[in-house]
Amino acid sequence: AGSQLREIFDKINNLLSGKSVQSGGRTVSVTQHPQGLDFVYYKLAEKFVNQGEEEVASHRDAAFPIAVVASGIWEIHPRVGDLFLAHLHKKCPYSVPFYPALKEGTSMEEYQRMLGYQVKDSKMEEQDHFLKRMSGMIRLYAAIIQLRWPYGNKQGTHPHGLKYGWRWLAQMLNMEPLADVTATLLFDFLEVCGNALMKQYQVQFWKMMLLIREDYFPRYD
Numbered sequence: 001a002g003s004q005l006r007e008i009f010d011k012i013n014n015l016l017s018g019k020s021v022q023s024g025g026r027t028v029s030v031t032q033h034p035q036g037l038d039f040v041y042y043k044l045a046e047k048f049v050n051q052g053e054e055e056v057a058s059h060r061d062a063a064f065p066i067a068v069v070a071s072g073i074w075e076i077h078p079r080v081g082d083l084f085l086a087h088l089h090k091k092c093p094y095s096v097p098f099y100p101a102l103k104e105g106t107s108m109e110e111y112q113r114m115l116g117y118q119v120k121d122s123k124m125e126e127q128d129h130f131l132k133r134m135s136g137m138i139r140l141y142a143a144i145i146q147l148r149w150p151y152g153n154k155q156g157t158h159p160h161g162l163k164y165g166w167r168w169l170a171q172m173l174n175m176e177p178l179a180d181v182t183a184t185l186l187f188d189f190l191e192v193c194g195n196a197l198m199k200q201y202q203v204q205f206w207k208m209m210l211l212i213r214e215d216y217f218p219r220y221d
Contacts, residue, residue, distance in 0.1 A: 006151065009069050015040060016077050044073070045083035049091055049137065057136030063143040063192060070140075072149025074159045081159050092116055092137040094185055097172050131180065135188045141168075142192035162200050165193055173211060177219050186212070 015021045016037070020029040030036035048070045056063045074081035088095050093116055100114040109119050116134060118125040145165040148158055172186060190197075198205045 005065055005069055009072055009149065009151075012044065012069070012073055013076060016044075016073070016080070041077070041079045042083055045080050046087050048080075048084050048140070049087040052088075052137040052140030053091060053133045054136070056140050057132045060136075060139060063136075063139040064147065067140055067143030068147045068149060071144050071147050071159070072152060074144070075149060075152060075156070078159060085160075088137060088141060092134050094134060094181060095138060095141055095168070097168060097175065099175060099178055127180070131184050134181065135184055138185045139188050139192050142189045146193045146196040162193070162196060165189075165197060166201060169197070169208065173208070173216055177216065183220065 011021050015028070015030060018029065018031050018037075020027050022028075030040050033039070048066065051066050052063070056066065070080075070084065074084065089098075093100055093114070100111070102111050106114075109122055112119050112124050117130055118133075142165065145158070145160055145162055169186075169189065172182065175182075177183065194205075201208075
């Protein structure tokens, strides 16, 4: 609900602005420690990515309320956006987009982690679970690039708007598809922000869709 989102947004914004806020039954402020603000920036950005990985992965529509808050905080506190991208790219290299190559001297377990897989006791997670997590993070990213905090002044530009989504899509199509990963993430990305991209880029967008159908999909064979 809008009132709940405003309450969450205001609490985060107040904390990052140096004001005291109530959390866990106590009053906290980033001014209580010299590195307090840096720590909160880092952990907040990490939390947004984790919400994509966990909440959006399980509840696809959760991408939108999380994204509208993240986008608004990013606009006022750019450092959060930089750290959000850093966490996102580390957990989901396909959000760069980038397909890490196996280099000489790299163990298979380390390489699996580079690809975004969770590895516990030398056992790699199931592919379905992996794809679900990657989808959640891509859906959150796709929602962020098209949404703005509705209660702001909207005088400036989006801190990470649709042009970044267009660039991501173009770069994905310039790389060879990677089994089921590429198809899954392209679907999720376009389902979330395809309409916004179509309105922004119009004829160029439809040319891109034709390219996917006529040239890109056949490469999966």
